[in-house]
Amino acid sequence: MNRNVIAERVLDMKKNMDGHHVRTLLYDRYIRYLFIASAMMMTLIILTIIIFVGRQGLLTFKEVSPLQFFFGTNWDPPFEYGALSFIVGSLAVTALAILIGGPLGLAGAVFMAKIAPPRMREVMRPATDLYVAIPSVVYGFIGLTVLVPFIRSVLHTGSGFGLLAAGLVLAIMILPTVITISEDAIRSVPRPLEEASLALGATRWQTIWKVIIPAALPGILASIILAMARAIGETMAVQMLIGNTPQLPFNLTTPTTTLPSEIVVEMGNTPFGSAWNNSLFLMALVLLVISLLLILAIRYLAKKNAMNTSNA
Amino acid sequence: MLDQGRINKRNDVLATALLWCAGLVILLILVCFLGYMLVQGLPVLLRPGFLLGMPSDIRAGGGIGPQLFNSFYILFLSLLISVPIAIGAGIYLSEYAKNNRLTDIVRLSTESLATVPSIVLGLFGMIVFVSYFEFGFSIIGGALALSLLNIPVLVRVTEETLRTIPRSYREASLALGATKWQTIWRVVLPQALPGISTGVTLTAGRALGETAILIFTAGTSVSRTFPDFDLFAAGETLAVHLWYVNGIGMVPDKTQIANGIGALLILVILVFNLAIGLPIRYYQQKMLKGAK
Structure with a gap:
């Protein structure tokens, strides 16, 4: 065959291959932009949420003074917009849930990480997933049909609705958050630390209490903070159990209310754009700000922890 | 010294017993709730006529057919929206970032x-x-708002x-001359598929029972026709119906209906978690072990 013909063919092949190659490289580049765009969506979404909810909520202050909203206890729209009892209710029910659910969840985490035999762990892991999967209306409904009558008949006071019923059910609902994150933290404590303690003659419990838990503390704290974020934003279960009465809670069985449950109850009957409606968005903004602050606290803890371990 | 040792030992036994109790209590609460x-x-x-029947506003004996349909329809649509975006962002964070x-x-x-909080997402969905x-x-509207949660x-x-x-x-694939995208698409993603599927299943189970987001986006009423594929039809779901019928509904058998929906939701999450989630996870572990 003629040399020129061969050379032409080779050149031709090269050209084709180059075309293919160039196209592959182009795909590679453009798809990268697609991924970056999806990632940027996260920022776009959260910013849009803050802006829309924030703008609508802050409109309240055109007609209501911040002083009245945050420190007034009289909720009587459209005349008075004192939201203090909702804020106090939210904080109180969250505190109660953490006080009950925190220690139990932590004990469960220690159990799963250090004590449970593998078989038992295989059961507990899907069990915590199931805790997350049970819908909050179902938690609320069971609380309503079992816990509320029980509290009413045992304590003989009031209706059974209030902080106690809501707090107990919330304590159960935050268990999986506390368990999974604390367990991870406990597991990631370096093994030599544990072995050193045991080698010094400490019992397993002494090792857990004096070595493992202090070492895992930042992670455990993070799990508690995340549980707080879940508890304060929980809507349905609390709404079904708290009693929905705008008054400050004087004891555990006074019917009271929280920010989310007040939003759910009143949003349907207020015209969009009214001061009343805007004040509900302001409550949502308060919730949003609280949960963002909690996230910042967790990040601060994580950063501090990373610095500590890199120093050690 | 000996006494101290004995106390320590006793404390150890005591603590172990207490921790066992905590573990068992946690399991027991779950079993009680589900049971x-x-x-x-x-x-x-x-x-008869409950699962697929039409709901009734006043009389007893209404069904939950449209709500059942809406629940899965909204769930499907929300996954359709959220899965591609989320996987894209996940790939960015893991492979490119x-x-x-x-x-x-x-x-x-x-x-x-x-x-x-989901109620805040609900209000956002309502405005937007x-x-x-x-x-x-x-x-x-419900599906879009639910995507924000997923x-x-x-x-x-x-x-x-x-x-x-x-x-x-990844290194082997890159060394063979594959581009980054080819590596992700042909090597990394197929390996990750079981894990991602488990995650999607668990997320779907959670999203199915979500209520606060949907009350003010999908609403608390249903279309008159069943099944109604119209994207703009009213979209009350099972969980919302449970809440609505129990709190505001006027039917005499509202507690019965709520019980029925509760049991159905529990059954569905059991299927999602145990029948779909667990086998995938098992397969995944086997595969990872095989890889080592």
């Missing part, structure tokens, strides 16, 4: 989005999808799963 709901609700669920400001912002945004885009209380969870699942794929797989 109670199933015992109360299964008889209602088996009532450098240790820079952009990555930090994306991470902070994802974590923040994951902790936004229901009012601004004028979808009204509709299936599409996305951050799925991003984390994707990123975590991709990180478990050994580096050597």
